[in-house]
Amino acid sequence: MTRAPVVRAMAALAIIATSLFIALTMSPRLGLDLRGGTQIVLETRDSPTVKANAEATDRTLEVLRRRADSLGVADAPLARSGERRIIVELPGVQDPAKAAAIIGKTAQLTFHPVLAVPDATTKARKGEQLMSDEYGAKLLLGPAQLTGDGVSDAGAGNDAQMGGGWYVAVDFREQGREAWAKLTGAAACNPVGDPKRRVAIVLDSKVVVSPQMNSDVACKVGLPSGSTQITGNFTADEARDLATLIKGGSLPVPVEIVEQRTVGPTLGAAAIASSAQAAVIGVILTALFIIVTYRLVGFIAAIALVCYALISYAALVGLGATLTLPGLAGFVLAIGMAVDANVLVFERAREEYALEPNFKTALEKGFRNAWSAVADSNITTLLAAGLLFFLASGPVRGFGVTLSIGVVASLITAMVITRVMTQWAMSRRSVLDRPKLTGLSDIGRVRTWLNARRPDLMRRRALYLAVTFVLVGVAVGGLMVRGLNYGVEFTGGRLVEYSTSTPMTADAARELVSGAGFPNAVVQSSGDDISVRSGQLGTAEVAKIETALESRGGQVTKERDELIGPSLGDELRRNALIALCVALAAQLTYLVFRFRWTFGLAAVLALVADAAIVVGTFAWLNKPVDGVFLAAMLTVIGYSVNDKVVVFDRIRELWGAQRKVSFEEVANTAILQTVPRTVNTGLGALFILAALAMLGGDSLTNFAVALLIGIIAGTLSSALVAVPLAIELEKRSSTPPPQPKRRGKVAAPEGSGAVL
Numbered sequence: 001m002t003r004a005p006v007v008r009a010m011a012a013l014a015i016i017a018t019s020l021f022i023a024l025t026m027s028p029r030l031g032l033d034l035r036g037g038t039q040i041v042l043e044t045r046d047s048p049t050v051k052a053n054a055e056a057t058d059r060t061l062e063v064l065r066r067r068a069d070s071l072g073v074a075d076a077p078l079a080r081s082g083e084r085r086i087i088v089e090l091p092g093v094q095d096p097a098k099a100a101a102i103i104g105k106t107a108q109l110t111f112h113p114v115l116a117v118p119d120a121t122t123k124a125r126k127g128e129q130l131m132s133d134e135y136g137a138k139l140l141l142g143p144a145q146l147t148g149d150g151v152s153d154a155g156a157g158n159d160a161q162m163g164g165g166w167y168v169a170v171d172f173r174e175q176g177r178e179a180w181a182k183l184t185g186a187a188a189c190n191p192v193g194d195p196k197r198r199v200a201i202v203l204d205s206k207v208v209v210s211p212q213m214n215s216d217v218a219c220k221v222g223l224p225s226g227s228t229q230i231t232g233n234f235t236a237d238e239a240r241d242l243a244t245l246i247k248g249g250s251l252p253v254p255v256e257i258v259e260q261r262t263v264g265p266t267l268g269a270a271a272i273a274s275s276a277q278a279a280v281i282g283v284i285l286t287a288l289f290i291i292v293t294y295r296l297v298g299f300i301a302a303i304a305l306v307c308y309a310l311i312s313y314a315a316l317v318g319l320g321a322t323l324t325l326p327g328l329a330g331f332v333l334a335i336g337m338a339v340d341a342n343v344l345v346f347e348r349a350r351e352e353y354a355l356e357p358n359f360k361t362a363l364e365k366g367f368r369n370a371w372s373a374v375a376d377s378n379i380t381t382l383l384a385a386g387l388l389f390f391l392a393s394g395p396v397r398g399f400g401v402t403l404s405i406g407v408v409a410s411l412i413t414a415m416v417i418t419r420v421m422t423q424w425a426m427s428r429r430s431v432l433d434r435p436k437l438t439g440l441s442d443i444g445r446v447r448t449w450l451n452a453r454r455p456d457l458m459r460r461r462a463l464y465l466a467v468t469f470v471l472v473g474v475a476v477g478g479l480m481v482r483g484l485n486y487g488v489e490f491t492g493g494r495l496v497e498y499s500t501s502t503p504m505t506a507d508a509a510r511e512l513v514s515g516a517g518f519p520n521a522v523v524q525s526s527g528d529d530i531s532v533r534s535g536q537l538g539t540a541e542v543a544k545i546e547t548a549l550e551s552r553g554g555q556v557t558k559e560r561d562e563l564i565g566p567s568l569g570d571e572l573r574r575n576a577l578i579a580l581c582v583a584l585a586a587q588l589t590y591l592v593f594r595f596r597w598t599f600g601l602a603a604v605l606a607l608v609a610d611a612a613i614v615v616g617t618f619a620w621l622n623k624p625v626d627g628v629f630l631a632a633m634l635t636v637i638g639y640s641v642n643d644k645v646v647v648f649d650r651i652r653e654l655w656g657a658q659r660k661v662s663f664e665e666v667a668n669t670a671i672l673q674t675v676p677r678t679v680n681t682g683l684g685a686l687f688i689l690a691a692l693a694m695l696g697g698d699s700l701t702n703f704a705v706a707l708l709i710g711i712i713a714g715t716l717s718s719a720l721v722a723v724p725l726a727i728e729l730e731k732r733s734s735t736p737p738p739q740p741k742r743r744g745k746v747a748a749p750e751g752s753g754a755v756l
Helices: 003-025 054-070 096-103 174-188 236-248 265-318 325-337 339-355 359-391 396-426 445-453 457-481 506-515 539-553 566-594 597-621 627-657 663-695 697-730
Strands: 037-044 078-081 085-091 109-116 129-132 138-141 151-159 165-172 199-203 207-209 227-234 255-263 493-500 522-526 529-534 556-564
Touching: 003 265, 003 396, 037 054, 054 078, 054 085, 109 174, 138 199, 151 236, 165 174, 165 236, 174 199, 207 227, 227 236, 265 325, 265 339, 265 396, 265 663, 265 697, 325 396, 325 627, 325 663, 325 697, 339 359, 339 396, 339 663, 359 396, 359 566, 359 627, 396 627, 445 663, 457 597, 457 663, 457 697, 493 539, 506 522, 506 529, 506 539, 529 539, 539 556, 556 566, 566 597, 566 627, 597 627, 597 697, 627 663, 627 697, 663 697
Parallel strands: none
Antiparallel strands: 037 085, 037 255, 078 085, 109 138, 109 199, 129 138, 151 165, 165 227, 199 207, 255 556, 493 529, 493 556, 522 529
């Protein structure tokens, strides 16, 4: 045995062993949409004195981190996104109103001298402020002598000797102690009863308390103890929240909540369970399909499929990637896509065996000659996944991560693990004596029938293009007549999903919500769940809707709460359009680089038709278009290009070998030869998507439906749209046919090959 198979075998064992170790010793990091909690996206704003740049945002982030700790969420994930946004995750926090009130409050704490009790003619001069005290009386305050930066600690307390009133104890740092003593000492120099003997403690431009110095406080000495108490008829919760704000410190710049998502833990658990069921069902169906189709090598590919799932999971865990709900869908989908490379290799090995009946040589040539199509198809998927990561937001970025990991893992599985196991199996005498058992000894019934009949598919290419034109026209009509049902993610507003103990129809829920004062809210029902989508609903309005639903729905539980600011909705919608346009441009650029401009343009035009059909179908069905739909569309683009790459790769190979044959005839032959590959690769993903559509819940069902439509359209358009377009474009091209592919002699079937 030569060195290369040994190296591949050792690499395969090392990869599997490492993946198994990681999977058994590390736990996945679940996103809030799977484990429950609240995510808040804040955007910093300029203040009169500070510009909201990256440095100010970083300082703000540290203050927010202390506040999150005070909420009881230790080590809460906080991260700056861009220059002015901060993403705050609060696992387990199901009260977004309280979290937002504390996390997002500016909390500018200042200590001022009281200059006078103003009258109607009093005007504040520079640095002075007119403000009502805690009793509503007006005060004229001087410039702040001490800010929250001088505070070291704060805590709520209860004075049982004074009737059980709650207060907030404030401790000062060294510089704060000096400023506090100077402020109180200056106030004590005024007579008892004089307003100037008071000191005002102000929080966010509101006087919390303005006590007068006791008679025992010495002039110019003040209160040197380094601490004070803020009283004001607080409840226990008010005192604790105030202490949290003071202890956390004041924000360097104001912040605004532009996005807020809350997911209940039961919803996340249900999503994990349903996705796991879909994965198991999809894997079983895919494994049965490839075993029936490819027999022994199919069985080996099924084992490799399990290894693929292990490697992908270990990579997710090892890299510390956050697994979100769309990311979980991406992980499940990638399992179905992982069979693609195996199908391409096995179909090519069948062809090589028909030319030279030697299993070892056929398998080696299959891996080597299929590498071009495998690499091209996976790179196009990686382009789409990369765009998702950089241009999408929130949980949808997790889909891009898991899809990218899945593509890389499928390459490793097919070109290393499957290769090692199949080459070992093909060296067994018991296998060589039973050629039909291998699954490589014949080209399959479909391919045999096509070779015998050789239908001229391209003879009716004008009909195919006309039908496609009509379908695209119907899709555009849907956009014009029905329009797109943009989700709250792209429009801004609030989406709240409730579960009710008593099932309720959408009409009944809509009547209750309208009666509560929200006639324009979009109300939908799914099983026991009721979703309400409207404009910028506040906390009080959400509570009012919940109360209205309780009148007929029994016990009402808020499962999900999403708030998107209008400016962020516009930005996300713009980014989605940019992502789709960049995806098409990136695919065109890559295809032109790898093939000919005629092939690349034909593939992208067919791709536009595929995308239009999916979007138009969603418009006619009035299904929501949101971030998950964007993930589906970019996946459709990547997957559709995969099929077209397989066809054009074969056309390039045949045309180079038969330069004198007409391009139309070469294209027709290439389609007939690649039909089994195209169909078999698509079926692997369709099994998974069908399972997701039935078991995945509302959001994943829409995701699966978009992909089902896109993959079916993309599979058909590869042969019936892209190739006819390429034929028409080639008539207008002066570029000569490609050069014949150089074939080097294979010195040792087991050791040669382009892939480790």
